[in-house]
Amino acid sequence: MKPIDITRPDKLLLQGIKTLSTLGQSLYSNKKSEAKAKAELTFIGQKKMDEVQSQLYEFDADSLDIKEDLTSFQFLKEPVKSKVYWLNFHGIHDVPMVQKVGKSARLDRLTIRQILDTTQRPKVEDYEDHLFFSVKSIAKKEELEVEQLSFVLGSSFAISFQEEIGDHFDGIRNKLVEGLGFIRKRGSDYLLSQLLDGILDNYFETIDQTNAEIALIEKVVISDPDKSTLIVLEKHKQNAQVIKKALGPFKEALNNLMNGDTKLIKPTNLKYFKDLNNSAAAAMEEIEATLRTLEGLTNICFASQSQKMNETMKVLTTVATIFIPLTFIAGIYGMNFDNMPELHHPYGYYYTWGVMGAIFVAMLIYFRVKKWI
Template sequence: MKIRMVNSGVFTPIDDIQATLTAPEQGFYWIDADAEDLNILQPLFSLHDLAVEDCLSEEEQRPKIEIYEDHYFIVINSIRFDDEEIFLRSLSVFLGRNYIITVTNQKINELRTLKPILWEQEVSEPDRFLYLLIDLVVDNYFSVGDRIEAKIEKLEEDILMHTKKSHLIEIIGLRSEILWLKKVLGPQKEVINILNKKDLRLIDDQLQKYFSDIYENAVKIAETFETYRDLMGNLREAYQSSIANRANEIMRVFTAITTIFIPLTLITGIYGMNFTNMPELDMKYGYFMIIGIMATLGFGMFLIFRKKDWI
């Protein structure tokens, strides 16, 4: 657990947790904790039992906002795209009048990225801290969306160039991840909408208007992932079409080869009969003549098929 007093974007480490019980003359306290630290923090800040229970739960938390008498409890999901796989990491926030508590069980990049922004904008209020944090979380969805789009384009190009069975596995896996993200984006969008529209006494009225920009971005993200879902459906159709075309190409080649050998088989079948009186059997160069006819016939049919682009 790390405790800092933030005033005009400047961080002052606090060693004694009891010091946070007294409101600072300027600035606010930022307590960066994990779930186990809530055993200490809950009685000190009178955190609601249900909110603490949600933080301690090992189940995946749905984005939400809960309004209590002297603090708010907010859950949002940070997104990461590592090693071609999408991860969502829960970020729980307790917002009070003079403090903000962030609770994470894993590293959240947005918390690290937020520090220089707090210093640059000389932040001294916990509600502004919350605004900048959620803004970073939502913006990160755009960068992940760009990487997903690039992956879809590359996958489409690979399918058109050379279709493989592994492509279908990639399509199914990516589509399921996009659908999973869409389910999360819905409630997260509603959380931001509440921060934008509902009368919240712990958030300054002027600052609350800025949440409308974040909400618009959240709507755009939801629409973008809806488009990605449609693109994955088109990509699956393209894969199936490519496989069908490839099978048709193979069948066309086999058909052409079979067609070429049909007249050759007819000729060999005729001269393979065991009749005694067959005039050509006594010809001195009959064998070479028949072989020449067969070669000419086969090569001629091959050239005709190539000219018609059948093989």
């Protein structure tokens, strides 16, 4: 950099303007780079599969065609009017694949970003030509497992995204293959209601399984609780809190859907979503009842341990109280004084034992009458 001639104020001012301009351009360039980095789509969550798997169920009332591991999604752009398409993905960490699906289904960038984010809160968002719905699914295996699922509903298609293979929709697949019920006779909105109903069924199964385990623990709590019982109760309480935390936003999203006015849910199928909302409310009541039961069992456990401690202290206090006068007598006659007539009495030893025994029996009778023991 050339030295500034401080004898020329005009040059000094010009040099300052050029310096500020350079700094401004540098800051703008840095902010632009940061904004570009933030705008890049990335997968947020835990990768649970190496390869993405996809399944397509193309059906109407009379036919069903199943395809797997698709590479083209042109049918989302140009669907056959008489057909309904269910596209399911296991694994959503492949960002280019999700972008490709989003482009074919004409999804906006925000929807694609929300699909790729498996840590977000369950929600429902209504757009002009599609409906986005995200939920948390609960499954009880060795441990309680929580999974994020996203759905996109179009006029003739439903797309489901999940990061791992689960058994949420096996019943729906069987109905499609066997042609049972109305699932192949109604539109994509009815299909979405059935998919959400499958997730709610998992909630009920998990809650029922938890309640069955709590019923077994309840017998232990009533009979002989210990420290391990408290640990098990606390574990179930944490699981119940997780279920409630996942179920609450799910219920809220269904309620928002009922209060909205989306064009993608036909009036004839709206009743199924209302039934889902009622089921979610019932599940919430069940898990709250489970939490109350766990809280009550915890209180019983603490009360039982406190009662055991009180019983132990009562026994120790009784023994100590009985031996206080006996120790007093023994202390008096254990003093080394010559002038103690009883020490020289031929039966003094037996008299002392008799007095001490009488005191012992009298105190036991007194405690029994007072119902202290």
